[in-house]
Structures are given as C-alpha cells and as structure tokens.
Amino acid sequence: MKKRVLSIALTAAMSISLLSGCTTSSNKAPAPEPSSSANTSSAEFQTEAAAKFDPASAGKVTLRFAWWGSDARHEATLAAIDHYMELYPNVTIEGEYQGYDGYQQKLMTQFAGGTEPDLMQLDYVWNPEWEGQETMFVDMADSDLVDISGFQKQALSDYMTVNGRVIGLPMNTSGFGSMINKDFFVKHGLDVNTVWTWEDMIEAGKKVHDENPDDYLFAIESGTTTGGISPFVLSAYIYSKTGHYWATDDGAKVQATEEELAQAFDILQQLFTSGTAQPLGEASLFTGQMEQNPKWLNGQIGFTVDWTATVDKYKGSLSEGSFAVGQPPFAKDGDNQNIQLTSAMGLGVSARSKNADSATHFANWLMTDPEAALLLGTKRSVPNNSTALKALEEDGQVSTEISQMLKWATAAPAARTPMIQTNSEVADIIKDICEHVVYGKMTPQEAAQKFLTDVQAKLDSLQS
Numbered sequence: 001m002k003k004r005v006l007s008i009a010l011t012a013a014m015s016i017s018l019l020s021g022c023t024t025s026s027n028k029a030p031a032p033e034p035s036s037s038a039n040t041s042s043a044e045f046q047t048e049a050a051a052k053f054d055p056a057s058a059g060k061v062t063l064r065f066a067w068w069g070s071d072a073r074h075e076a077t078l079a080a081i082d083h084y085m086e087l088y089p090n091v092t093i094e095g096e097y098q099g100y101d102g103y104q105q106k107l108m109t110q111f112a113g114g115t116e117p118d119l120m121q122l123d124y125v126w127n128p129e130w131e132g133q134e135t136m137f138v139d140m141a142d143s144d145l146v147d148i149s150g151f152q153k154q155a156l157s158d159y160m161t162v163n164g165r166v167i168g169l170p171m172n173t174s175g176f177g178s179m180i181n182k183d184f185f186v187k188h189g190l191d192v193n194t195v196w197t198w199e200d201m202i203e204a205g206k207k208v209h210d211e212n213p214d215d216y217l218f219a220i221e222s223g224t225t226t227g228g229i230s231p232f233v234l235s236a237y238i239y240s241k242t243g244h245y246w247a248t249d250d251g252a253k254v255q256a257t258e259e260e261l262a263q264a265f266d267i268l269q270q271l272f273t274s275g276t277a278q279p280l281g282e283a284s285l286f287t288g289q290m291e292q293n294p295k296w297l298n299g300q301i302g303f304t305v306d307w308t309a310t311v312d313k314y315k316g317s318l319s320e321g322s323f324a325v326g327q328p329p330f331a332k333d334g335d336n337q338n339i340q341l342t343s344a345m346g347l348g349v350s351a352r353s354k355n356a357d358s359a360t361h362f363a364n365w366l367m368t369d370p371e372a373a374l375l376l377g378t379k380r381s382v383p384n385n386s387t388a389l390k391a392l393e394e395d396g397q398v399s400t401e402i403s404q405m406l407k408w409a410t411a412a413p414a415a416r417t418p419m420i421q422t423n424s425e426v427a428d429i430i431k432d433i434c435e436h437v438v439y440g441k442m443t444p445q446e447a448a449q450k451f452l453t454d455v456q457a458k459l460d461s462l463q464s
Helices: 005-014 071-088 105-115 124-130 151-159 183-187 198-211 230-243 260-275 280-286 308-317 356-368 372-376 385-393 400-411 422-436 444-463
Strands: 063-069 091-098 117-124 176-181 217-218 301-307 324-325 343-349
Touching: 063 071, 063 105, 063 356, 071 091, 071 308, 071 356, 071 372, 091 356, 117 124, 117 356, 124 308, 176 183, 176 308, 176 400, 183 301, 183 324, 198 217, 198 260, 230 260, 230 422, 260 422, 260 444, 301 308, 308 324, 308 400, 324 400, 356 372, 356 385, 372 385, 422 444
Parallel strands: 063 091, 063 117, 217 301
Antiparallel strands: 117 343, 176 301, 176 324
C-alpha cells in the first residue's frame, strides 16, 4: 500500500492555482512572557543532545517552518518562534501557516519540486504516502541533536515511524470527544453530562428541530481524511457497534459486513433527515472551523465532535461558562465504548535542508524546552513530551476540559485506526458514498453494496 509523493504532487500541482487563493492572517499577537512557574529556563535547559550543536556557530541562518491550525495556534507558534530568535539572533525563522484544507497538497507539491520548508508540521495519516520517501526526513531517533527520551514510545512507533525511520517528533496527545454549547443545552432542557448514543441523539435531535427549525442538536461537516461524516460517524459507529473497524489492520480487506455497513449508513442518513444535524451543505462551509459557524456562535447548535487539540478554539468562541466537553456518541447496544487517543501531529525536518542541523535543534527546543511549552500552551492539545507537559501542568495551562477528555480516553483507549482508512483515495470514495446517502441519492443498503464493491476494488488496487 504505497502512494508515492511525486505522483500525488502531479494531481496537487493541477490545483495549485486554487491554493493560491488561500490567505492567512499576518497579524501577530505580542509574545507573552514565559511564566516564572517553570522550574527551568531556556538558558538552563540545554540537554546533552542539544548541547552538541550551538546554533550561534552556524552564522546567519534562515529557516522556513510550515504548519496548519487556527489563529490561536498561529499566534502561539509565532510567539515561540520570536522567543527562539531572541535566544539566537543569528537565526531567522519564517512562518508559513494556514488552515488544514489544502495544506497537504501544498506540502506534497513542494517536496516534489524540492522547495519544501526546512521544518513542517505533519499529520500521521499521511504516513502511507511517505513510504519509500521517508529518507527525505531527518531520522529523529538517530539524531544527536534530539532528546528522544521524553516522548511516549508508543507515539513514536505508532504515529511517527515510517519503514523504521522516525520522521517527526510527536507534537501532541489528543483524545476524542464532544464540544458542547451549554447555552443550547440549557435552552432545550438537555443534560450536558449525557453520554449519547447515536440512536438517542436522533430521537432528541428530531424533537429539538421540530420545536425550533433553526436549531440543530449536532453539526458535522463533509470533512477530510481525518474528520467529518466518514471517520467521525460512519467508521466510529461501526467500531462502537461491532468492536472492529471497517478495514482489516493490514488494509487489504473490507471486514465490515453488508449488514453492519447498512446500519451505519442508516444512522448517518437519519442524522440529517430527522433534523438532528445541520444540513451538510451549510456545515461544510466551516470545515475545520466549526467554531466559526454562526449557528454555533448563536447557540443554535448543541454540539459537534472533535479532538482535545481544538478545545481552546471552541471554548474561546463562546462566552465564559458556555462551553463544556463530553464523551463522543456510541452505538446503542454496541460492543465497546472505547475512545480514540492519538498523537496525530508530528514536527519533521527536511533531510534536504541546507540548514538541517539548525532546523533539528529548533525542533528539539520547540518540543522539549519548558519555556517553549509555556508559549505554545495547548494549541496542539497536550504536549507529548513529558518535560513540556510538566511545565504546562505546573503553570495551570492544562484546562479542566482537556484533562477530562484525556481522562476518558486514557481509561478506555480505542485501537489505532487502520492506516488504510486515512488513505486519501479511499477516503474520497467513502466520502462520495456518504454524501449520496445524506442527500437521499442512495439508500443505506445501496450504499453498503457500493462500499463493499468500490472500496474493496480500491484496496486491491493499492495492494497491487
């Protein structure tokens, strides 16, 4: 199951004109002063690994650093960059930041043309597409400039390793759950502590929407390989109902039965036909930015599902006291109520960078230094590195909402999703089928049959 970067980039290049229309804010928030609650300063925090290279000895260096995220993440990352440049005035770091949509295509195109950034934020779901190309990244486990000891071993092996090469440092630990608008729940007499089943959601959501046609209990976008109706509803329902994902671990076969798929598609269709979920066309206008949805802001959406990495942006979009978190929905009478716990984001360094040592030193500093941790906060969820996490805990930056979500996830973690389920070609097929179901162009039974035929054909193609 290999998907070469260069071949992907050909497709991406054809749409690069669309990407050029994406803009990001150039406004930079003032860099906050690092809190004094951290026990160790940047000057003191020089690990044995990092001390083997002095950035000041490299002369004038300019590094490009690409990442995606919300405005809050941009501001926090820029603040950390500014602090590093204060420590090492000879180093200039240029931020290249945007939303998630289009980021992967742009990065793949840059790699194909040899113009990739020196450092880049990575998504683990792209790992299969780096197979055979993993040497384009610095091996973090083999670098003298990286202190790998503070990172979770499972995160390194499950999420950051491609063909034995650690292509990035885990940036976060993130649990999955519900982002709740408490004002909506109060208005409709709902309990924010409810652990929903999809079936109960539909019953309650229909009642809410019938009483007030402008209100929707739930919102979800069409999505991407990592979010939206396919992974957050279809796959999640099958896993909760049956105890297994729709694909085998090796990605060679669709193991969900026609009956299991039809049940999942039926739930998906009912979410929208009942009025439980905001119409897909409306919600999809805010893909990756649901906190900016006017109905969410106006208390007309009850909740959505997302990762702990997004807690701050949802919480910050509402008035004080109006936000809460909950467990994700489960299937009624399902086989498990396990919750996804991932280390989805990584920080990689291009092995082709002319300043790879400087870039690697910065990557190690950004992920392990207490002052960097205090500046980054939880804008990528809770840091994976133990030293960085300790600094945030001592500073009180790990919110009660994030702590609660991680508590739920770590108490009953779900198995890691088979990598094939994040393959972009497979995801596009499933997304198309899901949309046909949502818009009433296909019955759940027809969708199940098409899933078995078309998805299995794609799996066979990728295997060959």
